Every structure is written in C-alpha cells, then in structure tokens.
Amino acid sequence: MLLKKIINSSLIILSLMVFVLADQANASQNYSDIPSNHAAYKEINFLTNLGVLNGYEENGKMLYKPEIAVTRAEAANMLIIALGQSPLTGSTSSFSDINAGTSESGYIEKAVELGLFPTTSNGEFRPNEPLTYEEVSYILTKAFNLNTKEASTYGSPFLDVTSKSKFFEYINAAFYNGITQGENGYYCPNKSVTREEFALFLARAKSKTYRLKLPAAPTARVTGAKGQAVVSVNDLNVRSTPNSSSKANIIGRVNKADILDTFATSSGWVKVAYKGRYGYVSNKYVKNKTVKEDRSLNSTPTKVIHSNDSSSPTIQASVTTDSLNIRSGAGTSYKVIGKLSYGTNINVDSISGNWIKITYNGVTGYVSKTYVKLLNQTDNLTLKNKIIILDAGHGGKDPGATKGSIYEKNITLTITNLVVQKLEEAGATVFATRIGDTYPSLEQRVAFAKSKNGNAFVSIHVNAAASAAASGTETYYYVKANEDDRKDKYLASAINNEIVENLDMRDRGIKNYPYYVIKNTSMPSVLVELGFITNSNDLLKMTTDKNIDLYATSIYNGIEQYFSKY
Template sequence: MTKRKIVCMLLALCLAIPMFGTQTTSAAPVFADVPSTHEAYEAINYVKNAGLAGGYNEGGQLLFKPSHLVTRSQATIMLLNALGVEKIKSTKSSYSDVISGSGLSEFVETATKMNLLVEKSTDRKFYPYLAVSLKDASLIISKAYNLDVEKYSTYSLPFKGISASDPYYKYISTLYHLGVIDDSFAQLSNKNVNRGQFSILIARAAQKFEPPVQGISAPEDAKVIGKVNITVDNLNVRSSATSSISTNIVGKVNKGTTFNVYEDSNGWLKVSYDGVFAYVSKQYAQYITGEVSKPETPKPPDTITTGTVGKATVNGLQVRSGAGTNFSSIGVLNKGDEVAVQSISNYWAKVSFNNKEGYVHKSYLKLLNQSGSAVKNRIIVIDPGHGGKDPGAIAESATEKAIVLKVANQVKQKLEANGAKVVMTRSGDTYPSLQDRVKIADNNYGEVFVSIHVNSASSSSAKGTETYYSVSSGDMFEEDIKLATYINNQIVNNAKMTNRGVKKEAFYVINNMIIPSVLVELGFISNNEDRAKLVNDQYVSIFADSIYKGIVEYYNK
C-alpha cells in the first residue's frame, strides 16, 4: 500500500474529523455508540456540533468510537479546529510520513509552526497513528491556550503515578486546578487517552479559555463599535483577554494612544493593534465615540422599610413577575440600585420594586441587613481545600489539608455565633472533588464562597498571603475583588503577613460560581516563618478571625 493511500485512509476513515465545521446549538445524541448515559456524552456532542470532530459511517449508523485511543493526527486536528486558526498550505511536508499538500499536512505544518507537537521530531516523522497520553494532551492544550504552567508546578495533585519531579507534572496540574482535568482522570497519569476522554478535555478547554490571537487581520472599519483613548503609560497589549499570564503580552502603549474597538466584554476591549486583533483592559481606556448605551435606570422604591436591602451587583438585572426565568420581566435594576427584600426562597428574592412586587435572582443582589449582625441569615459557604487522599502542600509534618480545616472550622463557629448559616464543603478528612464543592454551594443556595488554602513554592524564600478572584461570563467580579481585598487585608494586618496582594486566576471552584467567590492562600508552608504561624494554634485563630472579619466588612460596606 502506498504512503498516499495510507494517509488518505487516515483522513477518511480513522480521523473522521472535519477540517471546517459550522457550530450549532443542537445537543442531540447523534452517535449510535454514545448514549446519553455515557460519561463523555455532552463533550462528544459539543465537539461534533462545534465542528471539531466527526464520526464514522458504518452499517448505516454514525459512530464516534469513544473507546478507541485518540491518535496524534486526531488530537492535532481537534485542537487546531478548537483554536480556529488558519491552516498553513505548504507544497513541502516537514515529515516523511505525512503527504505534502494533503489535508493532514495542513494541520501538521500549522501545529509545527505553533509548537503544538507532542514532541519534536528527530527523524522527520510525525507518527500520525501513535496514541496520545494524558501527559501529551495536557502539554499541547496548555501550550495552545498559553496557560501559566509554572504557576501550578508546585500545586499538589491527588493523582497517583506522577511525581512533582515529572516534567509533565506542571501541565497536568495546570489543567486540574483550572477544571479541565477532574478526578475521573486520576488513574490515567501515565496512560493513553481515548477519543471520548480527549473530547472531554478539548471541550472543557475550548469553553473555558479564549484562544490566543493568531495574527488574523482586524476587520473592516464598518465593524468598529467605538474608539478609545488610553489613559495610562506602559499599558500592556495582550493577545488574549486575561492578565493572569505574561506570555500573551504583545506590546505596550502609552497615554493618549487611540484604538478602534471591535468588542467590549467582561472588562476587556478587543482592538486593532499592528493590523491584528489584540486586547487592552477597559479600566485604562476612555471612550471617545461609540460606547454602548446603558439601559435607563428605573427608579427604586422611595423608602425601604423591611429589614434587608438587596443592592444590585450587575447591570441589566431583570425583575420578574414570578420566581423563575420563565416569568416575564417587569423592570430592570442596574448596579447599585436598591430594593426592599420581603422574603427569600432558594435562589429567588421577593422584592418591592417601583411600588410593585417582583422577584430577583439573589445571586446578583448583595443582601444587606439594616440592623443587628451583618451576617445574620446569610448563607456562607466555607471550603477547606484538599482533604482525604489529597493532602495538599506538605512540609515536615505539616499538611495543608489539616491546617485549612482547623481554620475553616473556627471561621464557621464565628459566623454561626453571629447568625449566619454556614455550609462546609467538608467537615472532616474527606475529599470532595472540585466539581462536588461547586455543587455543594449551588445545592445550598450559597451567597458567598470562601475557599481556604495554604501555599507552597520551590523556593523557601517565598512567603506571604494572597487572595484570588475570578472573572467569568456574566460574573459580578467587582464583588469578588471587594471580598478578596477585605479578607486579604485583615489577614495581612492581623497576622503580620507579607502582602502578596489580590490577584485574578480562574481556579475551578471560584470560576464556576455565580456568587461572590474568593480563594485565599494563607501563607507558604514551604517558608519557615509562614509555616511557624500556620501550625500555631494562636495564629490559626488569628487567620480564622481575619477571614470572619473580612466577610463582615464586605457585608457592612
């Protein structure tokens, strides 16, 4: 059989992945071998509907073959389809086992240029049939989305079979802590992944992360929505809408620089920079023309006589005629508008609005008691990190899971003593998964979420407290920042910790919440000074009291 026939069969039969696809919203079970009960059902339907992968027509049925090992060629095609990059058409192949000018060649040459190969070739072969391991998948996905893998290189993993010294550890750790890899992959650290499992990884990554800009020309002026002036010097221009990594910085601009704006979303402006799309923080830009007008703010009730006020934390918050999104809207609240809360049932607050009764989703209301304890009746979720099989960071005889549980239990006691309803994601040495922790908060209609952790670093000189928030679509991230700042400052001041600041990071447990959520790193267990405080009962009480006071301060402001 000729090499050309092998490659043609690979594309037509084995890969079964379209080069281009139209995304739809259908979630119909199109594959005969992927029932709705299959663990990868949703992911496989996503990659099919998004045009990332196809199937096999056999015997009048469309099959996906989820249990078949995913190959290098399949993984490469799915990943580049997810990124949406323009493929390189080359008359010469870089690999002896990939036909030049073939459909596969376009993907392989593009992946080579983007450094998205599982490993660099030393014999001019791509090995398209070779299976892809979890390590391989973690490597190429992390690279594709410019993830900050060094940040997660010292984070603990509850997986057996991979040590922190493994060169792939940082890639698996990154995807785990960002919610792409979950506990179902725990036994696959040194194993190959199948088509179903790779679909889960690629679907989660594609929905969580924005692909870096790949040099695509900016659209015509007719698609410009406005123009802005930059208000500061040395502002970073980035290839993706995140400041959590530095590898996406493509340039710097100074005060007075003018940009055309093509999108305005979640605090980032999509602009034209050197002929390609790029992103700048909206915080440091001022519209000259074209800013999208905001809906008129309705007049709230003149007086509020009930014991609780709800302050809107987002713009465009719908007030509905009943407790559910299926009820009609009777008005809109914008950020800072206040309504009197009559009662709360699950996620819905019954409120007085323009002399009428309405219902608002309470996740977008900051509930403020007008007398007594600021936290009375508030549902606060406390999440002691790690636990059970996952000890977290370790130094000498100290473990992260034990330290944070002690602190969390004391936070719980202080909050409950002041009338709060406290939900713990774990109360003993157990291990709820990251997904379980999110579900616990949701099932208990939480109103604030605080995840407590201990830090670690390869350098013993790293020390101090830092607190994280996340920005996700539709999120009231300004509330996250406030809560993070109050807690962080309390710990720094009361425990005399080095202040590492409030930072943005898409940790799974805070990135998947619809309530104000933060993750606090009390200190570094790898630093002698910090560790001495973390294992000291007096300081444990100080840490707990500081978190409690930070939450109270949030509700008092």
C-alpha cells in the first residue's frame, strides 16, 4: 500500500514537471529562426512569454521573421499589451484609414488615447506604414515615462540628429536610458524598425535587465547653442582643442551635409557638439553658422545653467564607474560597506567637499563625488554667477616643457578647456586667457584677468626636471608678508589635494612663490603644476583620456570646495 502511494506521488510530480516544461516550451514558441545564440533571443522570448509577441506558422514551423519591418499598427498592438492595457471598444474611428470595431482599431485608439503616437494633421493613422527609428523613440519615451527634460539639455550623440530635429528630445531620452543606439555615430531617424529591433527596444524599455550599459552623461549642453553648422566636406576632423598642430586631439570625423550644433567661433575654429561632447572644427569647412565669439581674450562669456526638475526636490546621482565603493565615512580610510555598479541611480542625502552621503537599499554611507554624475540638481548655488578665470600655461610660440613630441602647452589647453565646460555646466561664468594655440604674454594674461573682476584665477602648468625621478603635484599661491593668505592657501590646498587623491600623485604640497601671473592679479590666485613631463608615470597620467578628464574634475572639485567656504 505504501509502495503504491509512493508510485502515485511520483507519477503526479512527473506529470507536473512535464506540464511545466511543456508550458514553458509553448510560451517561447520555439521560433525556428531564433536560435539560442541569436542576438535578440532572450528579449524575444521574454516578450513572447508575456503575450506581447507572436510568430508566423508556416509549413509546420513557427517563425518570428526578425528581419521584416514592424508596422505602426503592429507597434500599437504590442505596446498596449506590454503596458497591461486593454484595447478600446467603440463604433466610430478617429482615423479615416482605420475601420471601427476591429481588433486593430481598439489597440490603435487606446495607444492614441494614452498619447503614445504623435498626432497627424490629415486624419490618417497610416497603420500599414513601417515604424521609423524616430517614431520608436517617441512611443517608448511616452509609454515608459522617460525623462525628456534632462535629456533635452544634452548634446546629441548622433551626427544626423541635432537640437533642431523634430524628435530630438525623445531620441536622446531613449539613448541615454540604454534603450536605443545608433551605428557608427548615426541614428538614421527615418530608417524602418525591424521586428528584431523592436523586440530589443521594447524589452529594454519594459525591463532594466535588458538595457544597454548606460552612456555617461555628455559634457555638451545644447542649452548654450547659438546656431548650427553644415559640414561642406567629407572626413572633416573634429578636435578636442582648437588647433591642428597634432593628430593627438582628433576625437572623430564628420562628413559633408552633417549638421552640428554650434556654440562659439574664434580664431578660425567653431566650437560644436559632437557625440555628446564639445569639439572644434575648422571654420573653413562649415557654413550657415550663427555664432558669437568665444570666451577668450577680449570676448564676452557664455553661461550654461543646469535645468531644474521642480517635481523632484531630492537630488539624484548616477554612478559613472564600474564598481564604486560605499564607505562608512567621508574618506578613503573608512571601511568599504558596499558597492554600486555603473549606471545605478542613488538619492543624495548631503554633499560635503568631494564626498556624498547616500542611503541605498537601507545602507547609509559615503561615495566619492568624482565617480558620480548629479542628475536633477538645481542651479549649483556654490558656483552660480561666480566669475572664474582659467589660464592654460604657455601656448603658440612657447611650447613650455617638452618630452619628445609632447608639449606642455597642449596638455594644459586640453585640461583647461575641460574645466571650462564643467564650471559652465555648474552655472559659473568662465573666461579663458586662451582657447587655442596662441601666446598671450604674461602681462596680457594678468591684464585680462583684472579686467574681468574675477572671483578666482587658476593657472594650469606641467612641471619638468633634470632628473626623471622627480614626480608629483604641487600648487603655488602668493601673498606678501603680513597679508591675509587664507583664501589663496585654501584654494591651492583644495585643488592640490583633489589631484593628489584622485590621480594617486606624489604630494609635493602647496608653496608661496611670486610667479608673475599669481603675484600681479587682484583676486585669490593659484598656479597648479599637474605633474612632471620628465617622469614616465606622471606623463602617462597627463596624456591618457581617462586621467585627463580626472585632472579636470579634480580642479573643478577644488574650485567648488573653495567657493563652498568663501
């Protein structure tokens, strides 16, 4: 009797296992044309199991047909099911090309009621037309409430989409949320979306599990754009700095008829937004630009202010490194109590210097501000309306310290331009003594700084020594005996400490020395020696993209710390 019960129980369990496996197989439908190694295999099966996708039965096989285009009607159907909504029923149609009472009509009417499709002026829905890339960015942004306010301030990551493009804010929102991506720098907004692509995009929007690695927020902000430029040649170099003396500053190329948002022009160069960052192109090879002079000598400044999301009073931040330590206190000596992955959004409790206090998944701790991007911060009151003069050392006929073909003047200019961008984005008014490979004299630099009535002056340099063993960062200030040196010393110390900590530099300290540009200015002034061009380790740090940006971030952080105190 006992044996019979055991056998019966085993049969019941086996039956349940067979039923579950059969149900799972039925849910995925085993599309013959979607093998397990297919690029969209997981996303297609995820949506199929939710009842969003269906296949085509042909010759006894179930096919997905990933390569065919998705129509606007099919997109409306799949989107409503994915959202858990029900189709509308009614005896009339809102569109002249849709028959009322049909299944197609119900899903389309519901999608339009939810505002998921852009309206048309001729009363047609165009149900059988392929869905385009620009349209998919619109409907997914609307359906899943992606934040377009912040995204609309970013420079476009695509060469065929600018701030004037019809669907600009939606394309940006989809891209910066890890849902869509372009190809070779182009988005192709009028390209038809295939069934494979729609499954990828919809799965990413529906579940963060499938999202692409989030791109870092760009440095270029289109809120400061003055106009647009049309490229007139193919393979035009875009450079990180406005000079053509070296290939090292080339960050990409654009082609004839590409359109770029423009910000300023000076000395034969146009400042543009390129793939979400600032760059420079030669004035000779673009046309139709409407721009103003840049913030170099004898020019006026351009302010760029962060947008404010009044509905979200809590400041949020996004992690910009692969593994960010959460520490028990505000410093690297404190115990690591957790880690955050790239793209994780966190609420900010408070900010003190270079450390942010956070609470994440019930854990309260501190993270370095260097490795997060503040998202919905209101205008940075610490830096707002502060006037800051930046001085890239040497330039033009004066290369500064050299090591082979590497010149101090190029290192200082690259880093200075990055600091300008970071300060402007925080609401500061920034003037640069040079923005290209020019040589203002020391007297001109001082006179320029005085004429702007600045709140702080920072001159950026690179060190050199006869011995290759000499290394490290040092920062100079100058005050005469019996003068109040607190502000100058604090500014020097804040910048120096940031560079030493963030780039693991030898700390050579801060020093009082009468260098001309800091002796003769009339505001708190410092001269930063980033590292030694004659030391291989220092040189490597000053010439790699990741560390160049970290130098700029460190100088920015030091300036911000100074203004939080004075």
